[in-house]
Amino acid sequence: MTEALVLAVSAVLRDLYGWEASLELQPTRKEFEGDATLVVFPFLKQSCKSPVETANEIGNALLKATPLVTRFNAVQGFLNLVLASDQFESLFDTLRSSADWGCWPVDAEQPAAMVEFSSPNTNKPLHLGHVRNILLGHSLSRILEASGRRVVKVQIVNDRGVHICKSMWAWQHFGDGMTPESAGQKGDHWVGTFYVRFDQEYRAQVRELMDAGHPEDHAKNHAPCMLEVQEMLRKWEDRDPEVRAL
Structure with missing residues (x-):
């Protein structure tokens, strides 16, 4: 979704100001409404307008150009963009429909990773701390596997000591x-x-x-x-x- 928004903003900037350079969007600060923020100061020379006027001009152009943005607010030189909720719903649908979404194939060039858990004390019952370690170890293993690492899961069975x-x-x-x-x-x-x-x-x-x-x-x-x-x-x-x- 971020990539699509960057492409949409880039297209608007190109149409308005002939801007061809790369740009970055920032997460909107929590005290303002919005999901992504565009800093407009770099475009003032091309717009020949004030920061707020430039932000409003870009925001209005985005509303016409893409369904990704539903509204915006301009705070000085910052354009805060509110994304359409159906875009999030579409992303969640994609995540639910694909068991391997975001996973990379195993990369033989990467070093293997060994994750050791839960290695409980074999002479006492498991307790909540063991359950925590099992969940953490299993989750970390799955994350590493999704990043393309070959993962070896082990536990140390030690009934001595x-x-x-x-x-x-x-x-x-x-x-x-x-x-x-x-x-x-x-x-x-x-x-x-x-x-x-x-x-x-x-x-x-x-x-x-x-x-x-x-x-x-x-x-x-x-x-x-x-x-x-x-x-x-x-x-x-x-x-x-x-x-x-x-």
């Missing part, structure tokens, strides 16, 4: 042999329960150390349960058979 060790530690100390089946829970919810249980114990131990006079940073780093979790993680990474079996 300190997070699972926290759940393992809590199960060892408070699980009493419980299983997802005996608890009547999905596996991820069940593991998440022990993750929360660890956090409760960790907070209690930190508070106990702080009450004993230790600084908060020291208490957080030296809580017994956290030290044991860190040791469990070290054993996991060293392929300790007991930890791996757990």
Whole structure:
């Protein structure tokens, strides 16, 4: 639509003033009515009129020359153009009728793009933040594909690390042999329960150390349960058979 409007304005300027140079339209400032704005100062020499008179002359010529413009207003040297609503409706109809409107074919010369999402924590249920990341990652992938890029979508499935060790530690100390089946829970919810249980114990131990006079940073780093979790993680990474079996 912008290209068609530029062509229409160019034709009017050529007829009125013999103007052949390129021109640019700007979005109309929000405090004025209009969709596109033409700065008329460059044409004053050819029009031999004031800025407002020149803007009105161009605006009236556009109303006669093209159905794209339904009305206009002149503010000093700025011609604000109001576009016909049916032009927007036509554009929307085009968008709805074409599944690949605006999409470019894959360009083998462009580097491929890798988008990594959502990579959830496999030991806890998904939450709203994960859904956000999934939608963002998928949308970004589609935008890149539409721009002609070859896109590889990946996610990192990582069920190791300190997070699972926290759940393992809590199960060892408070699980009493419980299983997802005996608890009547999905596996991820069940593991998440022990993750929360660890956090409760960790907070209690930190508070106990702080009450004993230790600084908060020291208490957080030296809580017994956290030290044991860190040791469990070290054993996991060293392929300790007991930890791996757990």
